Amino acid sequence: MLADIHNKLSTTGSNLSDRLEDLLTGNFFGTIRYLPFEAALGHILKKARFEQDDEHVQWSNLIEKERGFDAVFEFWPKHHEGEIDLRLRLGGTFAGIEVKYLSGLSSEDDGDAVDLQIDYKESRNQLARYARMLAEISEGKTAYLIFLAPFVTMKNVQEAIRSRSIIEPGVHLGFLSWEDVLETLNELSPGDLDLGRKQIVQDMQELLRRKGFERFTGFTQNLLAQEVSDEHYQFSPESLNSTVSWSWNTQTLKEEEHYVFNA
Amino acid sequence: MSSTLKTKGENITNAVQVLQETYKSLDLLFAELDRVGKEEGFVSLTPRFLRWKSDAYPEGWLTTNFIKLYQKETDSPLPQLDEVREGTLYGIEVELQPEIGYPIISLNEYSYDFTYWNRLPSISDHWLYHNPFYLENEFNINEENGKWTSAPLDKYKKRYWGLLSATGQDFPLAEISSPEDIRIKLFRKI
Numbered sequence: 516m517l518a519d520i521h522n523k524l525s526t527t528g529s530n531l532s533d534r535l536e537d538l539l540t541g542n543f544f545g546t547i548r549y550l551p552f553e554a555a556l557g558h559i560l561k562k563a564r565f566e567q568d569d570e571h572v573q574w575s576n577l578i579e580k581e582r583g584f585d586a587v588f589e590f591w592p593k594h595h596e597g598e599i600d601l602r603l604r605l606g607g608t609f610a611g612i613e614v615k616y617l618s619g620l621s622s623e624d625d626g627d628a629v630d631l632q633i634d635y636k637e638s639r640n641q642l643a644r645y646a647r648m649l650a651e652i653s654e655g656k657t658a659y660l661i662f663l664a665p666f667v668t669m670k671n672v673q674e675a676i677r678s679r680s681i682i683e684p685g686v687h688l689g690f691l692s693w694e695d696v697l698e699t700l701n702e703l704s705p706g707d708l709d710l711g712r713k714q715i716v717q718d719m720q721e722l723l724r725r726k727g728f729e730r731f732t733g734f735t736q737n738l739l740a741q742e743v744s745d746e747h748y749q750f751s752p753e754s755l756n757s758t759v760s761w762s763w764n765t766q767t768l769k770e771e772e773h774y775v776f777n778a
Numbered sequence: 779m780s781s782t783l784k785t786k787g788e789n790i791t792n793a794v795q796v797l798q799e800t801y802k803s804l805d806l807l808f809a810e811l812d813r814v815g816k817e818e819g820f821v822s823l824t825p826r827f828l829r830w831k832s833d834a835y836p837e838g839w840l841t842t843n844f845i846k847l848y849q850k851e852t853d854s855p856l857p858q859l860d861e862v863r864e865g866t867l868y869g870i871e872v873e874l875q876p877e878i879g880y881p882i883i884s885l886n887e888y889s890y891d892f893t894y895w896n897r898l899p900s901i902s903d904h905w906l907y908h909n910p911f912y913l914e915n916e917f918n919i920n921e922e923n924g925k926w927t928s929a930p931l932d933k934y935k936k937r938y939w940g941l942l943s944a945t946g947q948d949f950p951l952a953e954i955s956s957p958e959d960i961r962i963k964l965f966r967k968i
Contacts, residue, residue, distance in 0.1 A: 665809075666809050666812070666813055667808075667809050667812060667825065670812060670813070670816065670822075671825050674821075694809075694813075727802075727805075727806075729806065730806065730809075730810055730813075730957060731803070731806035731807045731809070731810035731956070731957065731960075732806075732955065732956060733803075733952075733954065733955025733956060733959075734800065734803050734951075734952055734955070735799075735803070738796060738799045738800065738803070739952060741792060741795070741796050742792075743789060743792045743793045743796055744789055746789050747789070747790065747793075748787060748790055
């Protein structure tokens with residue numbers, strides 16, 4: 516709904532992976548804000564990992580102070596450095612969340628993960644820009660930037676960005692994977708929620724499962740039990756009707772006889 | 779069953795469906811390998827798995843062998859290539875169609891003279907890590923109870939980026955069914 520409200524779903528069919536990202540952002544964060552902060556989003560955000568332990572302690576303290584519906588959600592806020600997917604105001608502190616879903620939908624014919632490389636570079640640039648944006652609007656106060664992506668993308672961006680000083684000082688960069696988000700939702704105790712809120716959590720779990728963010732739990736019994744015999748498709752020329760004959764039409768070409776455009 | 783194939787080819791559709799579902803599970807498995815590997819102090823050398831693919835041979839249309847490479851995070855970087863570490867290279871290899879039996883996952887270890895290394899392995903460098911257990915005319919290969927040892931013949935050492943020796947151990951793939959299995963049956967076996 517949020518992606519539609521913010522005019523993120525163009526009907527031109529261009530840039531599918533961006534639109535899917537915006538759709539996921541809108542669907543997930545647009546829904547989780549209907550729950551009190553401490554009931555769901557707080558648990559999830561606490562799973563973000565930071566390079567330094569003290570950054571994580573400060574982040575956890577900030578999250579724990581937040582209650583009810585006080586957090587302000589700004590989706591795709593306009594700024595000259597670009598539109599981050601979500602900007603949260605927690606008390607007087609800003610926390611930006613940059614969301615990734617699919618990276619590279621092309622067929623990768625050369626097979627050497629060029630798409631991934633480009634995506635990391637692009638992500639690095641985006642994170643640097645959004646960190647500048649957060650530093651600017653925070654006016655010297657500490658701010659947080661969270662990169663939320665499928666685990667493999669998250670890990671690779673995290674490694675690519677480590678030891679590169681492209682993030683504004685004063686902005687703490689945290690990493691969170693969608694797989695961790697789903698796992699945290701699964702760990703919420705449903706007893707604490709009323710029926711309506713339980714349904715909200717169930718829908719979000721279903722959405723993230725559908726997006727493929729479950730962790731590996733082995734090969735399903737269905738898969739192992741599906742029977743396939745060794746019978747296969749056979750193309751046998753002998754079975755073709757031998758009376759069929761190929762007909763190659765021939766046409767005699769005459770020299771000098773060609774098309775002439777005669778105006 | 780044969781009558782079904784003759785009329786509709788149901789068996790083929792089933793086979794492809796089973797494979798696609800298997801690929802989806804493998805995708806989750808590979809992500810989990812990176813995650814558990816990281817927790818256990820290993821770094822992944824390439825974001826994607828290595829594999830052989832070819833349009834020229836029907837066998838190459840379908841990927842049946844996948845290799846992920848890891849090193850210990852604590853080993854020191856090479857002077858000429860800081861993404862690679864001076865230490866054992868670990869390969870986790872999935873083979874869906876072994877010569878005998880059913881799908882296996884192998885834990886491989888490769889030791890190198892790293893002076894031959896000047897770039898990171900790419901996805902299509904799969905052969906560098908697969909052939910040591912496969913090409914008998916280029917390697918001395920021995921196998922006993924699912925444990926493999928291999929060393930390249932002298933003249934092939936350079937081609938395989940200074941490979942000195944390799945070992946491998948096979949486990950049934952279907953027995954790996956949780957992050958804990960990955961931790962205990964694979965990474966903690968190193």
